Amino acid sequence: AKLLLLNGPNLNLLGSREPGVYGRTDLAEIESTLVTQAERLGHEMVCFQSNAEHELLDRVQRAADDGIAFILLNPAALTHTSIALRDALLAVAVPFIEIHLSNTYAREEFRQINYFSDIAAGCLIGLGAQGYELALQAAHKRLMDAEG
Numbered sequence: 001a002k003l004l005l006l007n008g009p010n011l012n013l014l015g016s017r018e019p020g021v022y023g024r025t026d027l028a029e030i031e032s033t034l035v036t037q038a039e040r041l042g043h044e045m046v047c048f049q050s051n052a053e054h055e056l057l058d059r060v061q062r063a064a065d066d067g068i069a070f071i072l073l074n075p076a077a078l079t080h081t082s083i084a085l086r087d088a089l090l091a092v093a094v095p096f097i098e099i100h101l102s103n104t105y106a107r108e109e110f111r112q113i114n115y116f117s118d119i120a121a122g123c124l125i126g127l128g129a130q131g132y133e134l135a136l137q138a139a140h141k142r143l144m145d146a147e148g
């Protein structure tokens with residue numbers, strides 16, 4: 001199946017951005033690992049990152065027409081603010097897994113607001129870059145189970 005890895009604002013800076021919080025793995029490495037692992041599982045992984053909310057909305061809106069079966073999403077700071085991105089995901093009705101490198105629940109009060117977890121298929125929070133790999137495995141299992 002075709003999967004979409006979607007990363008929100010500032011995640012292009014992974015590797016150098018607050019490495020104590022977000023780790024030293026950069027986005028290119030996360031993306032290439034997921035592309036390779038998806039291929040091994042018989043899937044195609046499309047990757048997209050943007051700092052612009054409207055570009056993420058447009059990408060999600062295109063997902064259904066693009067034949068995307070599953071989305072792996074780290075909404076980054078939009079997690080705590082974007083009703084628009086939430087509504088886009090509900091509109092296309094493509095299932096998604098929410099990922100956060102850091103444990104947002106162990107952080108500031110303003111990160112306790114989350115517009116995605118209650119509509120996600122599942123969440124991987126606080127497991128660093130490994131969260132993306134675990135999300136892919138979970139998506140793969142769901143897709144296989146759905147095929148019967």
Ligand code: DQA
Nearest residue numbers: 075076077100101102104111
């Ligand atoms: C993040 C957590 C968010 O609170 C933060 O704004 C990010 C990254 C994470 O992966 O830990 O940009 O989504």
